[in-house]
Amino acid sequence: MAGHNKWSKVKRLKAVTDAKKSALYGKYIKEITVAAKLGGADPDGNARLRKAISDAKAQSVPKDNIERALKKAAGESSEAQLEELTYEGYGPQGVAVLVECVTDKRTRTQPELRKIFEKNGGSIAEAGAVAWGFERKGLILVQTDEVTEEKLTEFAVESGAEDIQVASEGYEIITAPTEFLRVYAAFEKEGVKMELAELSFIPLNKVPVAADQLEGLQKLIESLEDHEAVQRVTTNADFG
Numbered sequence: 001m002a003g004h005n006k007w008s009k010v011k012r013l014k015a016v017t018d019a020k021k022s023a024l025y026g027k028y029i030k031e032i033t034v035a036a037k038l039g040g041a042d043p044d045g046n047a048r049l050r051k052a053i054s055d056a057k058a059q060s061v062p063k064d065n066i067e068r069a070l071k072k073a074a075g076e077s078s079e080a081q082l083e084e085l086t087y088e089g090y091g092p093q094g095v096a097v098l099v100e101c102v103t104d105k106r107t108r109t110q111p112e113l114r115k116i117f118e119k120n121g122g123s124i125a126e127a128g129a130v131a132w133g134f135e136r137k138g139l140i141l142v143q144t145d146e147v148t149e150e151k152l153t154e155f156a157v158e159s160g161a162e163d164i165q166v167a168s169e170g171y172e173i174i175t176a177p178t179e180f181l182r183v184y185a186a187f188e189k190e191g192v193k194m195e196l197a198e199l200s201f202i203p204l205n206k207v208p209v210a211a212d213q214l215e216g217l218q219k220l221i222e223s224l225e226d227h228e229a230v231q232r233v234t235t236n237a238d239f240g
Contacts, residue, residue, distance in 0.1 A: 036073030096130035120220035138180025159186035203236035
């Protein structure tokens with residue numbers, strides 16, 4: 001299933017501890033800042049920003065933090081500007097790893113990520129080394145008790161989705177990158193509760209991971225996700 005690792009992300013978000021909430025808030029604020037900078041600070045005319053604000057509110061990010069992010073995007077802040085970057089690397093057993101970041105200083109972020117890779121049995125790679133093994137897609141996750149498969153399938157196809165898969169955890173709706181925000185907006189308007197909605201890298205082929213390597217790989221993923229600049233981590237590992 002395309003969203004296997006993403007369902008795990010949903011569970012981690014729901015179980016986040018108070019100690020990690022501050023760091024999590026920072027990640028949502030960065031997404032709001034970038035979305036507003038690229039598409040304007042009016043949520044009504046910027047679906048990506050509207051989604052970012054909705055995600056932040058769902059995680060109880062304070063209203064003041066959100067407003068500061070919007071001002072920063074509008075150029076009303078003296079703080080350094082943010083940029084989106086994707087780093088590539090290898091984990092244990094040669095598993096391909098893509099790390100999506102939002103940072104205000106790439107010269108600091110890359111060495112820090114390199115250190116995390118090396119500390120956890122992996123290595124950072126040159127641009128293009130592993131990205132070819134993934135395709136960019138929109139991914140929306142919906143719980144099975146939210147709507148029937150028949151109704152969801154009909155609605156998803158009408159709104160422009162490419163594919164729908166049924167996993168044990170729920171429905172996985174796949175979209176083209178260019179159609180993601182349109183499909184997201186349609187689901188939002190229809191009132192369908194989405195557990196997760198994001199642009200994702202989907203592996204073209206998955207690599208089986210030996211049982212004795214799973215713990216090390218999971219530790220690498222979690223260590224990368226804990227970095228303040230990291231927004232998403234995707235691998236081509238088959239966790240079984």
